[in-house]
Amino acid sequence: MYATRTINKNTRIIDYAGEKISVRESEKRERRYMKRGRVWCFTLTQRTVVDAAVGGNIARFINHACRPNCYIEIKDGVIWIRAARRIRAGEEITYHYNTGGDAQMVCRCRPGCQSFL
Numbered sequence: 570m571y572a573t574r575t576i577n578k579n580t581r582i583i584d585y586a587g588e589k590i591s592v593r594e595s596e597k598r599e600r601r602y603m604k605r606g607r608v609w610c611f612t613l614t615q616r617t618v619v620d621a622a623v624g625g626n627i628a629r630f631i632n633h634a635c636r637p638n639c640y641i642e643i644k645d646g647v648i649w650i651r652a653a654r655r656i657r658a659g660e661e662i663t664y665h666y667n668t669g670g671d672a673q674m675v676c677r678c679r680p681g682c683q684s685f686l
């Protein structure tokens with residue numbers, strides 16, 4: 570996802586929409602989703618996950634970066650993607666997924682990145 574205009578620091582760009590499900594249900598779905606290579610499950614709390622495959626918006630297409638230009642704010646059960654700095658038109662919007670390498674996917678945020686998602 571790319572910025573179409575300048576976004577000021579700390580702007581709430583979009584909320585990560587989707588169906589709220591239990592961690593157990595999410596684990597089941599993620600196994601299924603991994604087979605097609607797309608997982609849009611965002612951990613909201615220790616018990617709750619937001620699955621953007623159901624009722625999600627374009628926030629699910631925002632890529633991870635190890636040095637992102639956005640950060641996550643969770644407020645009243647809503648996941649907000651906020652600008653960590655001033656973002657110029659044409660820049661890709663990114664945030665850090667903080668998955669701790671659970672998915673064992675090599676990060677491709679930049680050439681030579683050694684991280685796992």
Ligand SMILES: [Zn+2]
Pocket residue numbers: 634635636676677678679682683684
């Ligand atoms: Zn990376």
